Amino acid sequence: IGVKGADVIIRGVGPGRESTLRGFAGKGIQISSIKDVTPVPHNGPRPPKPRRV
Template sequence: MLSEGQKITNIRRKRKISKGIIYIQSSFNNTIISLTNLKSEVLFWASSGSCGFKGARKGTPFSAKVAIDKIIKFANDQGIKTVQVILKGPGPGRETAIRSLQKSNFEILLICDRTAIPHNGCRPPKKRRV
C-alpha cells in the first residue's frame, strides 16, 4: 500500500543495447512494428493505430512511416546501432518502413521476409451468382 505523498511512476529504464531486431507486421488495415533485443524480448512497439490514425488511414504508407519514425527515435535513445528487419504481411506499409530505416543511421544486417504463403491450403469460397 502507498502512504500519503508517495507516487506511482512508470519509468522506462535506459538499456544500452547495440543490436536489435525490428519486426514489421503489415496488413491491409494496419502496420504493427516491434523493436526487440536479440532474445526477442519486446523493448518498444508502435502501430499506425497507436500513432493516432483511425479507420482506413491506418492502412496507408504514411501511417507506417509515422510508426517507424517513432521506433527509430526510441532505438536511437537506447543506443542501438545495428538492426535486423523481419517483414510479415502484404500491406502497403512495408516498403515505406524499410525505406525509412535505410535512410536512418542504422546498419541493417538482414532483411527477411516471413510472409505466409498458402500451399493450396483452404478451399476458396464458392463463386458468386448475381
C-alpha cells in the same frame, strides 16, 4: 546511446514493406539482414464460392 543496427523480418504484403526499410535507413539504423516470412498457403482449404447476386 540508441539502436545502431537491426535484423529486419518482414511479414505480409502491401505498400508498407519498402517504406519501412526506407524509414530505418533514413534514421541511420544499419540493416544487417532482411528476412521475408510472409505466410504462403501450400494449397490449403478451398476458397469460398463467388457470390451470386
